Amino acid sequence: MSTLLAxxxxxxxxxxxxxxxxxxxxxxxxEVHVRMAAAHVPALRTVGLEAAAxxxxxxxxxxxDHEARRGPDRLKRGFADLxxxxxxxxxxxxxxxxQVRPDALLVDTLAYGAHVAAERGGLPWAITLPSLLPLPGAxxxxxxxxxxxxxxxxxxxxDALLWRAVVRMYGRALLPPLxxxxxxxxxxxxxxxxxxxxxxxxxxxxxGDPLEYPRDDLPAHVRLVGAQAWDPPAVVPGWLSAPGDPWxxxxxxxxxxxxxxxxxxxxxxxxxxxxRVLVTLGGAAGRGGVRLPHAANVRVEPFAPHGPVLAxxxxxxxxxxxxxxxxxxxxxxxxxxxxFGRDQPEVARRVAECGAGQVVQRRRLTPERxxxxxxxxxxxxxxxxxxxxxxxxxxxxxxxxxxxxVDELLAQPTLTSILPVLAPRSRSMNACGAASRPSTxxxx
Numbered sequence: 001m002s003t004l005l006a007x008x009x010x011x012x013x014x015x016x017x018x019x020x021x022x023x024x025x026x027x028x029x030x031e032v033h034v035r036m037a038a039a040h041v042p043a044l045r046t047v048g049l050e051a052a053a054x055x056x057x058x059x060x061x062x063x064x065d066h067e068a069r070r071g072p073d074r075l076k077r078g079f080a081d082l083x084x085x086x087x088x089x090x091x092x093x094x095x096x097x098x099q100v101r102p103d104a105l106l107v108d109t110l111a112y113g114a115h116v117a118a119e120r121g122g123l124p125w126a127i128t129l130p131s132l133l134p135l136p137g138a139x140x141x142x143x144x145x146x147x148x149x150x151x152x153x154x155x156x157x158x159d160a161l162l163w164r165a166v167v168r169m170y171g172r173a174l175l176p177p178l179x180x181x182x183x184x185x186x187x188x189x190x191x192x193x194x195x196x197x198x199x200x201x202x203x204x205x206x207x208g209d210p211l212e213y214p215r216d217d218l219p220a221h222v223r224l225v226g227a228q229a230w231d232p233p234a235v236v237p238g239w240l241s242a243p244g245d246p247w248x249x250x251x252x253x254x255x256x257x258x259x260x261x262x263x264x265x266x267x268x269x270x271x272x273x274x275x276r277v278l279v280t281l282g283g284a285a286g287r288g289g290v291r292l293p294h295a296a297n298v299r300v301e302p303f304a305p306h307g308p309v310l311a312x313x314x315x316x317x318x319x320x321x322x323x324x325x326x327x328x329x330x331x332x333x334x335x336x337x338x339x340f341g342r343d344q345p346e347v348a349r350r351v352a353e354c355g356a357g358q359v360v361q362r363r364r365l366t367p368e369r370x371x372x373x374x375x376x377x378x379x380x381x382x383x384x385x386x387x388x389x390x391x392x393x394x395x396x397x398x399x400x401x402x403x404x405x406v407d408e409l410l411a412q413p414t415l416t417s418i419l420p421v422l423a424p425r426s427r428s429m430n431a432c433g434a435a436s437r438p439s440t441x442x443x444x
Contacts, residue, residue, distance in 0.1 A: 001029035002410050005102035006128070007093050009082075009110040010037040010059045012254045013323045017130040017206045018106070019230040021402030022049055028403060033100045035092070043232035055092040058085045074341060076173040083177035086113030090181070093117040104410050106204070112178055116185045119199055124409050126202035131322045131343050132350065133205045133224070135197060137215045142166045146345035148353065149213060167193060197222075202409045207326070208396035210354035210389050211347070223405040226397015227326040234305040240278075245297070246314035248275045248374060249333075251306070251324055252282040259319045259340045261365070263300075264292050266317050269367040270374060271295035275314065280304050315377040317370070320344035320351070320359075329356050332390035334377035338365055354392075355385045 006022060008015045015036045026032045026048060034044055038053035045051050063081040090113030097105070097117075105125040107114045118125040134143040139155075141147040142162035150158055170193040178196075179189035190196065197203050201221060205212075208224040218224075240247075250266040252259045263279045270277045277298040292300060306324065310316070310331035318324045320339035325347055328335050335357025337348035348359045360373050376382060 001031070002103040003031040003100060004033065004104055004106065004406065004410075005096055005100050006032065006034045006106040007054075007089070007096065007111055007114050008034070008036045008108040008128075009085075009089075010054065011110070012037070012040065013321060014108050014110060014128075014130050015040055016230045016232075017228040017323060017326075018128060019044070019047070019049075020228045020399040021206075021225070021406070023047060024399035024403040025406055028407070033096070033102065035096050040232070046233055052096075055088050058088045058092065061085050061088075072169060072173070075169065078342070079173045080177060082110055083112055083174075083181065085111075086116070086177070086181045089113040090117045090185070094121070097121060097123070104406070106406065107200070113181060115196070115199065116181050116187060119187060120185050124201050124412050126204050126406070126409050127197065127200045129197075129203060129205045129207075130228075131205075132207055132346055133212060133222070134343075135194065135219070135222070136163050137213075137217050140213055140215065141349075144343065144346050146339065146349040148349065201412055202405060204402065204405050206402070207322070208393075210329070210356070210392040210396070211326070211350040213350075213353075223401075223408075224397065225401040225405050227330060227393055228399060228402060229307070229327045229330050231305040231307045234308075236308045237304075239299065240304075240308060240312060245274050245276050246378070247309065247312050248273075248277050248315045248317065248378075249306075249309050249313045250277060250279045250317040251319070252280065253319050253321050253340070254282040254303075254323075260292075261362075262317070262319055262338050262340070265365055265367055265370055267293050267295050267298050269370040271297060273297075273371065273374070275374075275378070278304060278309060315374055315382075316357075317374060320348040322347055325351060325356075326393070329386070329390055329393045332383075332387045334382040334386040336360060336370065336373045336377055338362055338370070354389050356389045357382070357386070 004025060006018055022032050022034065033050040035052055035054050037059055038056065041051045041053050061081060061084050063078055089111045093114040094117050102123065105118045105123050106128050107118050107125060109127050109129045139149060141149055141159060143166055145162065174193045175190055182189055203222045205222065205224050206228050208226040212224060248270060250263060252263055263281060266279065275297065279298060279300045281300065281302055306327050310327060310333055313333050315334050315336065316328045317336045320337040321344060325335060335351050337351050337357060338360050339345040339348040340362055351357045352359050357377060358373055360369050
């Protein structure tokens, strides 16, 4: 069989969704190596994967986009921090390839330097995307704005206009530092941020129905492989299984994004309801200045394994991160999403559109509004809707679909075997606004 190397950014939310598919690949006989944040190496070794830490200097570079006040400034700051890691994760991937000698690479969407190393190296490679697909398409609202789908001539005009604006905004923030990294490696610069997703042999989006809007114009190299839920092995705490009122999980992002306001507001909102509240602070845990009100029915923990909690939860209040949203939908638990930034406004909109829950906008977040939303989520109608959406998610893919897509990647020719017939890259744009791919690209 084959040897695979998966390279991730330090964020747990970008590692954990890969694990079910990687375990399926190992079960099929492949040798699977993973590079990730040092803190998660023991958990992956426990489940049988060949795991090692990325260069510690990568983890030392914080992504501090939450410190900027305006949306464009947050985007620019986030990309600048991620691209500061670029030379390090480029060299780190090169060193891992020399050590492991893989047959194919799976590279996290945020490891931009590793993209450069993979593209330059010539092995079959895929970008793994543990979020929504940020590509234009017929009837697809502009990514990241949290807009409802629109139809008719006005809707198409809105989408075309705003997609151009979104692509320009991302291009201004991403392309200058990324193209500097590409040119230093001898690669041609990108002229559109959408080329990022056209560069690999495969784009594996770890999502699908019900959060993805229906598409009939996907690029040939894109695979929607469905939600992949995993938590590190953990002992279920006794307090979680004790009899009592139903649990409501309130969870902040695992990577700090300044969202402790959600925890504080939820405690005030739910202190008088007949529920037990578990607040997990995630990245906000241990940070100075995080002061939360006390309530008798509230338990605050830095982290807790979401799987056992969701098995006992009646509702979830979250920041709209893709990981907790897909886990909650899989468990059939109604959601209240309060998006704070990054992809969260878009994820929250998909939650509302598919019927998995409702959205409270951050600027309108008050204890009263949040209390009403949670009371609605605890109702019989919300539970029935969540169960129906859960069935759709479970039918839309999973570890088997992920492994099938990787096996397909392994079957495609390497760059060295097709160099004699590669045509020069064209600056023409395909239906998704990305550079046309060489005609020799294998699609199935």
